[in-house]
Amino acid sequence: xxxxxxxxxxxxxxxxxxxxxxxxxxxxxxDRHVLVTAPFAVALPPTMTLREAIMARIxxxxxxxxxxxxxxxxxxxxxxxxxxxxxxxxxxxAENKVGHKDYLVFITPELKGLNNTGL
Amino acid sequence: MDMKVAKKKLxxxxxxxxxxxxxxxxxxxxxxxxxxxxDKYEGIKIHDWDKWVDPFRLTMDAYWKYQGEKDRKLYAxxxxxxxxxxxxxxxxxxxLSAIKLFWQGVSPLENYVVQGFARAGRxxxxxxxxxxxxxxxxxxxxxxxxxxxxxxNYNKYYNGFHSQRHMWDRVWYLSVPKSFGEDALTAGPFEFxxxxxxSFEYVLTNLLFVPFMSGxxxxxxxxxxxxxxxxxxxxxxxxxxxxxAIKFLLEQDPANVPIVQGWIDKWFWRGSKVLALVGMMMxxxxxxxxxxxxxxxxxxxxxxxxxxxxxxxxxxxxxPKGWADAxxxxxxxxxxxxxxxxxxxxxxxxxxxxxxxxxxxxxxAKYPDSFDKYYRPxxxxxxxxxxxxxxxxxxxxxxxxxxxxxxxxxxxxxxxTKISHxxxxxxxxKYVFCSVHCQEIFCNEPEKFVQSWLxxxxxYQGNCFNPDxxxxxxDFDPLKAVLEYFKYNLxxxxxxxxxSEDQRxxxxxxxxxxxx
Numbered sequence: 001x002x003x004x005x006x007x008x009x010x011x012x013x014x015x016x017x018x019x020x021x022x023x024x025x026x027x028x029x030x031d032r033h034v035l036v037t038a039p040f041a042v043a044l045p046p047t048m049t050l051r052e053a054i055m056a057r058i059x060x061x062x063x064x065x066x067x068x069x070x071x072x073x074x075x076x077x078x079x080x081x082x083x084x085x086x087x088x089x090x091x092x093x094a095e096n097k098v099g100h101k102d103y104l105v106f107i108t109p110e111l112k113g114l115n116n117t118g119l
Numbered sequence: 120m121d122m123k124v125a126k127k128k129l130x131x132x133x134x135x136x137x138x139x140x141x142x143x144x145x146x147x148x149x150x151x152x153x154x155x156x157x158d159k160y161e162g163i164k165i166h167d168w169d170k171w172v173d174p175f176r177l178t179m180d181a182y183w184k185y186q187g188e189k190d191r192k193l194y195a196x197x198x199x200x201x202x203x204x205x206x207x208x209x210x211x212x213x214x215l216s217a218i219k220l221f222w223q224g225v226s227p228l229e230n231y232v233v234q235g236f237a238r239a240g241r242x243x244x245x246x247x248x249x250x251x252x253x254x255x256x257x258x259x260x261x262x263x264x265x266x267x268x269x270x271x272n273y274n275k276y277y278n279g280f281h282s283q284r285h286m287w288d289r290v291w292y293l294s295v296p297k298s299f300g301e302d303a304l305t306a307g308p309f310e311f312x313x314x315x316x317x318s319f320e321y322v323l324t325n326l327l328f329v330p331f332m333s334g335x336x337x338x339x340x341x342x343x344x345x346x347x348x349x350x351x352x353x354x355x356x357x358x359x360x361x362x363x364a365i366k367f368l369l370e371q372d373p374a375n376v377p378i379v380q381g382w383i384d385k386w387f388w389r390g391s392k393v394l395a396l397v398g399m400m401m402x403x404x405x406x407x408x409x410x411x412x413x414x415x416x417x418x419x420x421x422x423x424x425x426x427x428x429x430x431x432x433x434x435x436x437x438x439p440k441g442w443a444d445a446x447x448x449x450x451x452x453x454x455x456x457x458x459x460x461x462x463x464x465x466x467x468x469x470x471x472x473x474x475x476x477x478x479x480x481x482x483x484a485k486y487p488d489s490f491d492k493y494y495r496p497x498x499x500x501x502x503x504x505x506x507x508x509x510x511x512x513x514x515x516x517x518x519x520x521x522x523x524x525x526x527x528x529x530x531x532x533x534x535x536t537k538i539s540h541x542x543x544x545x546x547x548x549k550y551v552f553c554s555v556h557c558q559e560i561f562c563n564e565p566e567k568f569v570q571s572w573l574x575x576x577x578x579y580q581g582n583c584f585n586p587d588x589x590x591x592x593x594d595f596d597p598l599k600a601v602l603e604y605f606k607y608n609l610x611x612x613x614x615x616x617x618x619s620e621d622q623r624x625x626x627x628x629x630x631x632x633x634x635x
């Protein structure tokens with residue numbers, strides 16, 4: 001379906017990658033740790049490795065969660081596009097085929113959250 | 120011989136006829152479709168505009184008289200409130216955060232509704248509908264003005280009330296009501312009517328006005344109570360207009376039914392998301408609580424709304440698609456939104472705080488199925504951290520829903536520890552949503568929502584800094600620069616309530632009023 005309008009109705013998407021000064025926007029969600037109230041959106045150079053991105057932007061943002069320091073990033077499970085995904089942390093975002101506005105979920109099944117209830 | 124002739128007085132019905140249809144005319148040198156270019160393209164078919172009747176049969180002359188009387192009373196109370204330092208009679212300075220959020224995020228929406236009804240009041244073909252829309256436009260303008268006049272008294276003493284117009288177009292959480300209003304304003308006049316008059320005014324407005332105004336009364340805010348009462352009779356007229364409007368559309372042509380149903384699905388969901396802010400006010404921001412958000416939802420949405428949709432079933436209208444999910448969320452959304460604002464409290468132009476044990480117990484009792492398991496542990500954890508001097512302030516920006524623009528803080532229906540998210544790729548661009556319903560709204564009108572001005576994404580595009588800022592400077596602090604662009608007075612408008620200037624001043628002034 002499309003917008004019902006009297007005339008042509010076509011506009012450029014506002015969040016195209018060319019507007020981000022060489023960065024891509026990447027979303028990170030820590031699965032079943034809702035003490036961190038919402039996933040993060042961060043702008044990152046696609047040449048940055050996934051590990052650098054995590055250490056620079058994600059790890060400090062979740063550090064207040066008591067499970068955060070127990071994360072072994074080498075064994076974390078990932079989902080992208082709602083499907084299991086196996087990135088190489090030491091390769092760049094581009095090499096890992098992380099695209100603009102992708103939504104990455106990192107899963108730590110052995111860490112059960114606050115009170116072991118997924119918080 | 121002189122004959123005494125009784126002066127004939129017009130009955131209400133005749134008077135209404137003269138003051139509505141009697142004011143219209145048939146255009147002669149332009150075709151009617153050129154005079155009214157916007158009331159057909161949405162696909163709504165109207166065969167007889169004269170079937171539109173305002174049940175109040177209110178005419179402009181009577182309207183001015185009633186509103187003038189109400190204004191005189193209202194302004195007398197506002198004046199007395201200001202002269203008697205009425206602001207010191209509120210329960211606690213924490214209450215002010217609710218008024219700040221109302222002023223920042225709800226009052227400007229009144230102005231959008233003015234614009235929408237002024238437009239509908241020009242573009243509908245039927246005179247009676249035009250008159251009703253014009254009156255509602257004036258009502259909404261009056262609501263904005265009376266809110267401004269009542270709340271300006273708080274602005275003399277407390278932080279966060281300044282720069283409302285500036286913040287509305289920029290601040291991240293205000294993009295939620297702003298995008299709601301702009302979505303409605305940029306729709307055709309019939310969709311606007313279903314969005315505002317029906318879905319918002321009729322189905323949802325009681326959730327905003329009744330608990331909010333009772334909350335003001337419970338918390339000693341006579342100023343807000345008075346503008347609430349002054350608006351209340353207008354609101355009941357707006358609700359009636361909403362129900363009459365939808366019945367009129369549905370009775371005019373069976374082809375209107377699926378179009379109207381689509382708008383109900385969309386606008387009920389959008390409205391329920393905006394009202395999550397009200398849920399947070401009720402459960403967390405009122406020092407004296409009236410009822411829980413869940414109770415309000417059960418009375419005003421489930422009971423009243425349920426009866427409404429049973430009544431509309433004879434036209435072929437079913438409850439909105441998101442109904443079951445919105446009802447399931449009554450146990451969760453107020454807590455999820457408060458926790459979001461608490462953690463992002465450094466970036467909000469009102470205060471957040473830790474709840475006392477009595478307040479936590481109240482929520483435990485009101486939310487037996489969700490609070491102790493999912494929310495109390497989080498609130499206690501954050502309170503303990505604050506007590507240890509480690510108040511949590513999140514500074515990494517959250518992912519926003521492309522449609523409702525709320526950060527993705529809501530969980531999957533039936534799974535309160537799983538953040539709900541959906542994705543759609545449209546013309547090679549990816550879009551993220553908070554729910555299947557927001558995703559569906561996008562997919563029905565993707566060209567509209569590809570334009571969404573998402574504050575987080577705009578910040579990363581560099582569009583939310585003051586012009587003199589140098590993002591390449593070594594000491595550049597992007598979050599601080601953004602908050603300055605929002606015109607926050609840093610450290611006064613935002614952050615923790617405990618230790619805030621509002622808290623100190625209120626305690627000091629109230630102390631002066633009651634002690635030597």
